[in-house]
Amino acid sequence: MSKALDTTEKTATYSTGGDEPNEAVVGYMQAQIGPDSTDDELLAYIIDPAEEKALLRRLDSFIAPMVAILYLISFLDRSNVGNAATGGMFDDINAPSNGLSLATSLFYCTYVTFEPMWTTLLKSVRPSILLPAVTVVWGGVVLGNGFITNFPSLIALRLVLGFLESALTPCLFLILTFFYCRNELGTRTSYMFVSAATAGVVGGLIAAGLLKMDGLQGLAGWSWLYIVEGAITIAIGATSYFFIADSPETAWYLSPRQKLLTRVRKVQSKQYNGDESFSWVEVRKAFSEPLIWVSGAMQLGFDVTLYGASTFFVVIVRGFGYSTIDSQLLTAPIYAWAAIVYLTCAHFADKKDVRFWLILPTCLVTCVGYIILIAAKESTGAKLFACFLVATGVYTSVGLNVSWNSANIAGARKRSTGIGLQQLIGNCGGIVAGQIYRSQDKPYYRLGHAVSLASMVWGISWMLVYLYIVKSRNAKKMAMTEEEKEEQDRNGVTGDRHWSFTYVF
Structure with missing residues (x-):
């Protein structure tokens, strides 16, 4: 599968659990990913x-x-x-x-x-x-x-x-x-x-x-x-x-495609998960x-x-x-x-x-x-x-x-x-x-x-x-300014104290 990001609207083919692949029309900008995709590509990917x-x-x-x-x-x-x-x-x-x-x-x-x-x-x-x-x-x-x-x-x-x-x-x-x-x-x-x-x-x-x-x-x-x-x-x-x-x-019960999607979700929630x-x-x-x-x-x-x-x-x-x-x-x-x-x-x-x-x-x-x-x-x-x-x-x-x-x-x-x-x-x-x-x-x-x-x-x-x-x-x-956010990034602030993390209540 190509690693280049293709941002055209297309039909995504995937397996939902080990059966024959199914086709579903994706009504938004979609990209192709594979096992060799980089974290940046996974971060940009939108899961159907x-x-x-x-x-x-x-x-x-x-x-x-x-x-x-x-x-x-x-x-x-x-x-x-x-x-x-x-x-x-x-x-x-x-x-x-x-x-x-x-x-x-x-x-x-x-x-x-x-x-x-x-x-x-x-x-x-x-x-x-x-x-x-x-x-x-x-x-x-x-x-x-x-x-x-x-x-x-x-x-x-x-x-x-x-x-x-x-x-x-x-x-x-x-x-x-x-x-x-x-x-x-x-x-x-x-x-x-x-x-x-x-x-x-x-x-x-x-x-x-x-x-x-x-x-x-x-x-x-x-x-x-x-x-x-x-x-x-x-x-x-x-x-x-x-x-x-x-x-x-x-997880033996996940198909290769589903394992890839769990990796996408993991990368996209990295601010929450952090370094393991x-x-x-x-x-x-x-x-x-x-x-x-x-x-x-x-x-x-x-x-x-x-x-x-x-x-x-x-x-x-x-x-x-x-x-x-x-x-x-x-x-x-x-x-x-x-x-x-x-x-x-x-x-x-x-x-x-x-x-x-x-x-x-x-x-x-x-x-x-x-x-x-x-x-x-x-x-x-x-x-x-x-x-x-x-x-x-x-x-x-x-x-x-x-x-x-x-x-x-x-x-x-x-x-x-x-x-x-x-x-x-x-x-x-x-x-x-x-x-x-x-x-x-x-x-x-x-x-x-x-x-x-x-x-x-x-x-x-x-x-x-x-x-x-x-x-x-x-x-x-x-209330933080852009300068304060950039300073946090320079200082290596991570996890829930980072400006991008929002607490739930």
Whole structure:
């Protein structure tokens, strides 16, 4: 294919996924490109919108299921301790009265500690090897939970599980940035957090069935819960090896033409991606970036509510007076509602390029839900309705803030470090969440609801600070003179601080 740029209007021939080439009339100035084209030629190339849509459909058909399923089983495996608790596990292993709180919090101690390590390691180790291997091993840990006989064994396995699962979230975030442009990340990140909410639906239904196996083969129902879910995780981890690509260039499911288009998109968004080689300078930029710390503070508040809800909803609902099985079943529609709300908001986040005006109203609805849970005493209907209100914003706030943080960091190494730092700060909320829903506070759990409400207000407050910073930076860039822009170029300013980079809000 000729490397010379031909700017006449023409018919572009391309393959949309490995089938016979298709022809589409391109109604704008088009150019020819090939594997040997220079970056300048790729930068000038205009991708046919229909061809780009076909590329995104191809990516979504392989990446979306992998991201969604891996994140679903991670949330299922960390949160099933709440389901097991309602099935009598803590009585069977002679756990202390605060056993559930300890098991929840200690999981996040190792989860938070090792998360940045995995993010950095992913830039040097093949994702197609790292993530499947970690998933298979943590599936074995979950399966082993089914055979514990004492509380120390549970704590040991929860610590190991936290260490292994900490690899997943930041690595999946980073993998998404390898394949998608920043205005496409909101919807793709939504696959993860919709899966987290779906895990609540699936977990409740699975638990309702497996807990009925109590006594089968001499094992308790909660033992079967861990054994079955652990076996499923092992199978999924082994299968994921065939779906995780190390980069667009090595993705077996993309045609040569589609790989070329991913290179075009990469070159054209280079200001966002930057140099992908390791650089301590870029790492230091992440640690000195105020936006990342503010985003982390937001995430801390939002994560307290998310981890509190995802782990303790079934315990809270059982406190309304329902049986073990009924409480499992009643949480399913609550999580389903959360998934629907988040998927809708994530779609609009990408389509309208907005974050703040989606996070704020859903968070305020969540606050109203916590206020009702604190105030209500005897009205079971009001408390169940309040749970739906709480679910409205817990996943939306966390998920959209993650994509917001990623979209406003330019440079692959700075972004990978920034994602890890934000997640490290935010996931400390899991440690807090494990301590606020105490067994001595049942059935009303007002302390847990009050702290969750305060945490949501904390997150909203820091979001206002974040909004002020990005709007101020954009205004300063727009006010820059040509001389100031040229001076930035001469001084080698790159990444999100460059005058051409616009922050999204």
